[in-house]
Structure formats: structure tokens, C-alpha cells
Amino acid sequence: MTALLKIGTRGSRLATTQCGWVQRQIVTALGHDPMHAHDLAPLVIITTQGDRIQDRRLIEAGGKQLFTKEIEDALLNGEVDVAVHSLKDMPAEEIPGLSLCAFPVREDPRDAFVSLKYHSLEDMPAGAKLGTASLRRQAQALAVRPDLEIVMLRGNVDTRLSKLEAGHCDAILLAAAGLKRMGLEAHIKSYIDPEQFPCAPGQGALAVQCRTADLDQAWIARLHHSDTFLQISAERGALVALEASCRTAVGAYATIADSTLTLFVEALTADGKTRWQRRETLSAPTPETAHALGLRLGQSIRDEAGDQLIQYTS
Ligand SMILES: NCc1[nH]cc(CCC(=O)O)c1CC(=O)O
Numbered sequence: 001m002t003a004l005l006k007i008g009t010r011g012s013r014l015a016t017t018q019c020g021w022v023q024r025q026i027v028t029a030l031g032h033d034p035m036h037a038h039d040l041a042p043l044v045i046i047t048t049q050g051d052r053i054q055d056r057r058l059i060e061a062g063g064k065q066l067f068t069k070e071i072e073d074a075l076l077n078g079e080v081d082v083a084v085h086s087l088k089d090m091p092a093e094e095i096p097g098l099s100l101c102a103f104p105v106r107e108d109p110r111d112a113f114v115s116l117k118y119h120s121l122e123d124m125p126a127g128a129k130l131g132t133a134s135l136r137r138q139a140q141a142l143a144v145r146p147d148l149e150i151v152m153l154r155g156n157v158d159t160r161l162s163k164l165e166a167g168h169c170d171a172i173l174l175a176a177a178g179l180k181r182m183g184l185e186a187h188i189k190s191y192i193d194p195e196q197f198p199c200a201p202g203q204g205a206l207a208v209q210c211r212t213a214d215l216d217q218a219w220i221a222r223l224h225h226s227d228t229f230l231q232i233s234a235e236r237g238a239l240v241a242l243e244a245s246c247r248t249a250v251g252a253y254a255t256i257a258d259s260t261l262t263l264f265v266e267a268l269t270a271d272g273k274t275r276w277q278r279r280e281t282l283s284a285p286t287p288e289t290a291h292a293l294g295l296r297l298g299q300s301i302r303d304e305a306g307d308q309l310i311q312y313t314s
Contacts, residue, residue: 001039004030008071008080011045012156014178018206019043019084021181022104022223026082029219044080046071065091072098075211083209087202087232088175092240101215102208102223103232107177109204109253111137111192114164114179115171120190121145124171131160131169135270139249140197141173142272157182177204198251198264201235227256233287237294238265242302248309252294261285265297267309274308276301 005026009019023041024034032040050066067089074080076097087103118124121141130141131153138150151169153160157178164172173192179185205228210217235252242250242265249268254261266277278297282289302309 001036003042004040005081006044006079007041008044008046008074008083010048010051010067010071012051012158014086014157014182015084016043016045017181018086022082022084022206022208025104025223026219029222041082044074046074046080072209075209081210081214085207085209086178087205087207087236088200090202090207092236092243097212098209099212099215100207101210101217101220103225103229104206104208104223105225106228106231107204108180109199110176110194111173111197111199111203112176112179112188113171113190113192114161114174114187115189116164118171118189121148121171121192124148128171129169131164131172134173134200136200136249136251136268137173139268139270139272140192140251143197143268143275144272146272157184161187175199175203194253195264198253198266201239201250201252202232205232229287230254230256230261230285230290234261234263234282234285234290234294237291237296238263238298239294241295241298242267242309250298252298254290254294256285259284261290261293263290263293263297265294265301267301267305269308274305276305 007019007023009015023037023043027034027037027040048067048070068085071083072095075083113120121144126147127149129149129151131151132138133152133154141148153163153169153172157174160172160174176188176191179188208223231254234254238252239250242248249270252265254263261282264279266275268275278300280293280297282293
């Protein structure tokens, strides 16, 4: 059986799990039995610089493209035809020649609280250790629990869970989406309320990427989910305006009910002491108006916060 197309992915268990789901959807959309997915649309594992580097300062210096560049190069030179990314790991700027062509239905966008000892952030005793490498999670946690000690906890989901089990910290915050996709939901003790602490822009959503020249492929429309696209258009608008790098704590969370989109955006200083928030609704949203709303709310925070947004950690 000859391959119809090749799918590029990072090698972590989360990345290959997400990719396997997209792979089956594509093969089904092309009219084949998903049983043959591995032959018809094989996964090609690509190691990115971000997977090799463990030092947060180098990650900050390199920016988000550290996790996507090698995969995008493989798309551009024809080694693979489709790439699957976690949207929240995608930089806001576009890559010439490539397009984000489909946004499949979003998984749970919330952050999950995982601990062997405690039920929630509120439950943790003074001085307890919270493990995270995300500036946003750090800032949001400190905003309500300034007494907690933040412990730098890097690595993929499995690594972070084993560090928690080994006692490096008392609790960790992880994306519920990743845990659910990997079948690890049982670890979740409680959820962070995104109406109070907006998730990372695009958290829980996947982005399927292809060469711009291949945008007419039949499977693309089948994978695309329009409400997800509206939500992430709004959230990513805020991301663009706030130029969120790994050094800026930004959350953006959009919901849709009764044809009305509500967008909640916040930016925080790393210590969580200052929070800038905006919340607005938009009726009969389109991807363009949703994106424009995100841009406007993000810009308005930016105007107010100015230099205070960028926190230098070294
Ligand atoms: N930065 C790592 C990363 N990228 C995507 C996810 C989870 C899945 C998602 O948010 O879509 C995670 C792990 C985490 O934040 O816990």
C-alpha cells in the first residue's frame, strides 16, 4: 500500500497521540478504512531544537519557533505533507509557503490541578511547592496564592508527572486537554476556572498545517470545526496584540453561546501582583470580527500596561 501523504510530528507521547487522531480522521475523510492509517498516512517523528534544550533561558531566547521550525522545514522541502501542532505552541507570525489549514474540535481548554496530596490550589499549605515552567500559570497561581513556592518543572507531560511522583513538588498545573488525550484524566484532582484564570490562547486546540499550495485537499474541510475556529481566532488576536513570548504571561479564553462570543483576556506580571483584564462579547461573530476583537482587547491592555508586561528573568 503506498502512502497518500506523510504526517510530521514531534516525538512526545502527547504529540504522537494527537497526531494519531488526526491521521485516522484524514484517512477516513479520504474514503479509506482507518485500520490502514499507518500505511496510508504514516507519521514521521521530527525532533525539534525545543525538544533537545532543557534550559528555560535558552527557550526564552529562541522563542516559540524552537518547537516548530524543523517540522515546518520538513513541510517546505516535501519530506512531510501535513503537520499537527498543539495550537498554543505555535508562534503568532505566519510562515511563508505554509498555512494552518484546519482546526479540529477543541478538547477541554482548562488547566488541571494534579497532586498526590491536595485537592486544589486553595488546599495547599503555605510555602508548598507548585511545579510549572509556564509564566502564565506561575503568575495566575501567585495572584491567589502568593505564599506558594514556584518550582521550575520542565519536560513533557510524562516527565512532569514522574517528577511530581518523585517529590520534586507538591502539585503541578497541566493542560487538561493533554491529560485527557493521553488517557491520564484520572490524575486530575480539580480544574482551574477559566472564567477567573483564562487559559493560554489556543490551549486544547490542534492546528493542522500544510503547504499553501495544497489547500484544496478534500480532507481539510472535514477536520475543520467552525466554533473552535471562532474561539481561537479571538484568543490568537489577543496573542498577536500582546506579542506573548515565553516571557509574557497572557491568558485568553473565548466561549460561544447563542451565537455570541465572549472573550476574556488577561496579562499579568510574573509575580501575579498586577493583572490587566478585559472581557467583551460579540454577537454573530465571524473569524475576522473575532480576531479583531482579540486584537483590540489585547491592544488596550498593552496600552495600559506598557513596559510592565515584559519580565526579564535573568
Ligand atoms: N507546552 C507544552 C504543551 N503543549 C500543549 C500541551 C497540552 C495540550 C494543549 O494545550 O492543547 C502542553 C502540555 C501542557 O501545557 O500541560
